[in-house]
Amino acid sequence: MKQSISQIKNSLKKKSISVEELHDEFFKKAKLNYNNAYNLITDKAQNKSLINESQKRYDNSNSLPLDGIPLGIKDLFCTKGVRTTASSKILSNFTPNYESFVTQQLLNNGSIFIGKNNCDEFAMGSSNETSHFGPVINPWKNKNEPNNNLVPGGSSGGSAAAVAEGSCVASMGTDTGGSIRQPASLCGIVGLKPTFGSCSRWGIVAFASSLDQAGPLTNCVEDAAHILNSINKYDFNDSTSSNHKRDDYVKDLNKKFEKKIKIGIPSDYLKDVSQDILNQIENAKKVLSQHDIEFIDVEFTTTEYALSTYYILAPAEASSNLARYDGIRYGVREKGENLDDIYLNSRTKGFGDEVKRRILIGAYVLSAGYYDAYYRQAQKVRRLIKNDFERILRDVDFILTPTTPNEAFKIGDKLDPISMYKNDIYTVPTSLAGLPGVSIPSGLSSNGLPLGIQFIGNYFQEKKLLQLAALAEKELAFNE
Amino acid sequence: MSNNWEMVIGLEVHAQLKTSSKLFSSSPNQFGSEPNENVNFIDSGMPGMLPVLNFACIEKAIKTGFALNFTINKYSVFERKNYFYPDLPQGYQISQFEFPILTEGFINIDNGQDQKKIRIERAHLEQDAGKSIHDIDPKYSFIDLNRVGTPLLEIVSYPDLSSADEVVNYMSTLRQILMYIDVCDGNMQEGSLRADVNLSIRKPGGDLGTRCEIKNLNSFKFIKQAIEFEFQRQIEVLESGGSVEQNTMLFDTNTGETRAMRSKEFSHDYRYFPDPDLLPVNITQEQIDKIQPTLGELPNQKLDRYISELKIEKDISKIIISEKENTKVFEQMVNDTEVPPKLIASWLVGDIFAFVKENNLDVSSLLEKTKVIVELLKLISDDVISNKVGKEILPQVLNGENSPMEIVKKMGLEQVSDTSELEKIINESLQDEEENIAKFQGGSDRVLGYFVGKCLKASKGKGNPKLINELLLEKLKK
Amino acid sequence: MSDIDIKRISYLAKLKLPQEKEEFYANSLKEIIKWVDNLKQIDTNEVKPLHNVINATESIRNDEINKHNSVEEVLSNAPERAQNFFKVPKVVD
Numbered sequence A: 001m002k003q004s005i006s007q008i009k010n011s012l013k014k015k016s017i018s019v020e021e022l023h024d025e026f027f028k029k030a031k032l033n034y035n036n037a038y039n040l041i042t043d044k045a046q047n048k049s050l051i052n053e054s055q056k057r058y059d060n061s062n063s064l065p066l067d068g069i070p071l072g073i074k075d076l077f078c079t080k081g082v083r084t085t086a087s088s089k090i091l092s093n094f095t096p097n098y099e100s101f102v103t104q105q106l107l108n109n110g111s112i113f114i115g116k117n118n119c120d121e122f123a124m125g126s127s128n129e130t131s132h133f134g135p136v137i138n139p140w141k142n143k144n145e146p147n148n149n150l151v152p153g154g155s156s157g158g159s160a161a162a163v164a165e166g167s168c169v170a171s172m173g174t175d176t177g178g179s180i181r182q183p184a185s186l187c188g189i190v191g192l193k194p195t196f197g198s199c200s201r202w203g204i205v206a207f208a209s210s211l212d213q214a215g216p217l218t219n220c221v222e223d224a225a226h227i228l229n230s231i232n233k234y235d236f237n238d239s240t241s242s243n244h245k246r247d248d249y250v251k252d253l254n255k256k257f258e259k260k261i262k263i264g265i266p267s268d269y270l271k272d273v274s275q276d277i278l279n280q281i282e283n284a285k286k287v288l289s290q291h292d293i294e295f296i297d298v299e300f301t302t303t304e305y306a307l308s309t310y311y312i313l314a315p316a317e318a319s320s321n322l323a324r325y326d327g328i329r330y331g332v333r334e335k336g337e338n339l340d341d342i343y344l345n346s347r348t349k350g351f352g353d354e355v356k357r358r359i360l361i362g363a364y365v366l367s368a369g370y371y372d373a374y375y376r377q378a379q380k381v382r383r384l385i386k387n388d389f390e391r392i393l394r395d396v397d398f399i400l401t402p403t404t405p406n407e408a409f410k411i412g413d414k415l416d417p418i419s420m421y422k423n424d425i426y427t428v429p430t431s432l433a434g435l436p437g438v439s440i441p442s443g444l445s446s447n448g449l450p451l452g453i454q455f456i457g458n459y460f461q462e463k464k465l466l467q468l469a470a471l472a473e474k475e476l477a478f479n480e
Numbered sequence B: 001m002s003n004n005w006e007m008v009i010g011l012e013v014h015a016q017l018k019t020s021s022k023l024f025s026s027s028p029n030q031f032g033s034e035p036n037e038n039v040n041f042i043d044s045g046m047p048g049m050l051p052v053l054n055f056a057c058i059e060k061a062i063k064t065g066f067a068l069n070f071t072i073n074k075y076s077v078f079e080r081k082n083y084f085y086p087d088l089p090q091g092y093q094i095s096q097f098e099f100p101i102l103t104e105g106f107i108n109i110d111n112g113q114d115q116k117k118i119r120i121e122r123a124h125l126e127q128d129a130g131k132s133i134h135d136i137d138p139k140y141s142f143i144d145l146n147r148v149g150t151p152l153l154e155i156v157s158y159p160d161l162s163s164a165d166e167v168v169n170y171m172s173t174l175r176q177i178l179m180y181i182d183v184c185d186g187n188m189q190e191g192s193l194r195a196d197v198n199l200s201i202r203k204p205g206g207d208l209g210t211r212c213e214i215k216n217l218n219s220f221k222f223i224k225q226a227i228e229f230e231f232q233r234q235i236e237v238l239e240s241g242g243s244v245e246q247n248t249m250l251f252d253t254n255t256g257e258t259r260a261m262r263s264k265e266f267s268h269d270y271r272y273f274p275d276p277d278l279l280p281v282n283i284t285q286e287q288i289d290k291i292q293p294t295l296g297e298l299p300n301q302k303l304d305r306y307i308s309e310l311k312i313e314k315d316i317s318k319i320i321i322s323e324k325e326n327t328k329v330f331e332q333m334v335n336d337t338e339v340p341p342k343l344i345a346s347w348l349v350g351d352i353f354a355f356v357k358e359n360n361l362d363v364s365s366l367l368e369k370t371k372v373i374v375e376l377l378k379l380i381s382d383d384v385i386s387n388k389v390g391k392e393i394l395p396q397v398l399n400g401e402n403s404p405m406e407i408v409k410k411m412g413l414e415q416v417s418d419t420s421e422l423e424k425i426i427n428e429s430l431q432d433e434e435e436n437i438a439k440f441q442g443g444s445d446r447v448l449g450y451f452v453g454k455c456l457k458a459s460k461g462k463g464n465p466k467l468i469n470e471l472l473l474e475k476l477k478k
Numbered sequence C: 001m002s003d004i005d006i007k008r009i010s011y012l013a014k015l016k017l018p019q020e021k022e023e024f025y026a027n028s029l030k031e032i033i034k035w036v037d038n039l040k041q042i043d044t045n046e047v048k049p050l051h052n053v054i055n056a057t058e059s060i061r062n063d064e065i066n067k068h069n070s071v072e073e074v075l076s077n078a079p080e081r082a083q084n085f086f087k088v089p090k091v092v093d
């Protein structure tokens, strides 16, 4: 049985385990890298002083909120002095001289990084198959085909697998169109994407700047709240960071809601979904209804346009964000007769197929003659999608949806990009609206694979959102 | 032959803004540092780095807006201009495109007799690029990113200019204004002010030809040469039956010729789109109102005041206002004394500037010397010394050797204004001059000059000429 | 939808697609563009484009120098350098 951050901290406080013993326990597991969830495991020697300092704080009874907690970090966060690759060949030799804002907060709160988690290359993917370091394997197996390796989801697939396999207590991921929530769902853990503007993007390798958001992948909702407490801060150096007062997300987590809660279930999300998925929603509805929670049917008018909007805007931003990878100032430089050859060879050999595909889409939708029809139109539809959510969130406090349209699938199963993109159908609209969403495990499919449900809350209402998720988690508790 | 053709020119001027830090990063905006010394991780385009806007750049743009009669837009948007170049670490330049901060301005340029209004389409903020250095190694280029992110204001004129002289005139007027309002240091050699020239030709009343853009000219001389060469080149192309291709041209400062840049397989497509790392800029009326009073007097306002209030000749006024430093020195002197501004002005643009030039000094070095200069001028205007003596001792005064009065005393150069002494000299000078005296009394005024000269000579140049004149007249009229 | 000029797009993106891959990417792109073409059905004449879900920035800097890194840190990842410069094959305009 996995222990929560609070439970681990209690053991450390009671000295039933030392920080070093705790570290080694996870470190050993991570080193095996069974599921290829890590691109890099931190040298123990490198962590030694952090371990000692943490132990000292426990000895002096002044421990920090995440003191000694071994975390995984998606290899998209720049970590000072530690190789950061975005799972791309082009960055495979890059060591930043700076620490991302979010990981700095985690360090400030005493946590210790076990390693850098594998992910889709530049976070572009929904199955963690686009990584230069090879696919991540989902620790779960289909009980009817136990020999097949399944995908963990993506792009934070390494993070999800690492938490699920128990090689770190929690992992920091990023979510652009579902990259935290979808793998969390496929690996049977909790994944939170905070409101856009909550957690600074400073020092995170950018995919799509107007959508990227950091968030935790954890074993339980309470752990997510602990991590959110550390990372949810205004950062002056991110111009899209919001400067509002932050809540304490752990305090009152298990308190009852003061007034009756209304949850909307979008009927248009449930068209054409499998019985397995429908069961999750029905079950959640059933158990939560006992808690003075009212469920009402709602309907979006924009759902069918969300994926199109996303697959125009995200590649457009990515095509520009990835222009800096040219082999001149850092990263892998391929040989070339002249400068242009170096550019072309470095980028062509340095990026994988999916990344190249998205760069090409992005360049196309921004190019002369197509900008208005694609990019500008998508920006307009994005406003309609946001309006659509705001309309529905005037009537209800939360929205409940499936996290994914399917369970974990076989590695290599989805070769066609569009069917891959459709994995994010329930997570992408929230991302476009910038709203917070949390995925929690809701039960097992008929194949014995985890499935997740997603709760969506209003802007910066993570506190209430996690309260609801904690309640649902308790009610839905299932045995593996 | 070229009489049949006229040129139509629009100018894109890039002005580096005078700020401490860069447009989107807090590293120093400074010329002449060691390679890559002024570079931080934002400037070098490291993964995950994000821009934060420097408000001083907005303030400078607003100031420029007032000075160049622009509409100042409260809503403007930074967009990315995407292209690859080793000087451009992010792979895009952050600029403004659809919503620039300034639109529809103009300035008047002085065309000798009359003024011409040059309309300005827009001005927008953007980042400067780094520098590639090609002449250290035969096979490699070296890249210095110090200039990356330096704030630029790109000022885009309408094609209202029709000769090389007019272009130079427009650019120097612009330069003068930007220096006055402290937006740009105007140092063209260091690249603080650069121009792209868009030139096409036509027959009077005829259709406009295809235009070519000559990039990055950083001296008035090169601008003139480039325009004249390109004008002739286009004429020759058209007159020999060819057609001008729309091209980006480079000016070779060694040969004085323009040539097309290495042709690209495909034309540029910058794929501008709003920078998602930055939110639109919203400025308030309050912020705009706060900036207007900081503008100070503009060059043309100064010119008018010098001419009408201080009664200084136009030509001299123009010389003074041509550089802001000149006006500082001049106005400091005018404020320090009751010596007539006109006397100060003529001395300043005459002997004082000559001294500065001869000794390779900055005009601003005079700011510490205005007190002694004014002392000297006061001696002249009070007739303590003559103009001629003043000129002689000016270098000693400017070198700070002694105070003007002490120099004068030590050298015994005081002007003789004692009437009895002068009368003695006059009496001596008029001896044996019966013939000339008769001529004067017969109506010949010219003789008076002769007598004045003779008296001055007798006084060894120290006699007060005005007094001598008066006393002579008195005597002769008797 | 008009035909996709894959050569031009890859030129803009600074990618050199091998000939045998050009068709693969062109087809893939065509399919995706066709898939997102459904946005054209929506009347958005009255809709303003949405740049970002955040409305206004809180981050506007005062004009102060604040630099925490050394030249060495800027250059430490450079594939090729010469003294304190980045080094590339000669650039010809």
Ligand SMILES: [Mg+2]
Residues within 6 Å of the ligand: B012, B196
């Ligand atoms: Mg230009």
Ligand SMILES: [Zn+2]
Residues within 6 Å of the ligand: B014, B126, B154
């Ligand atoms: Zn420009």
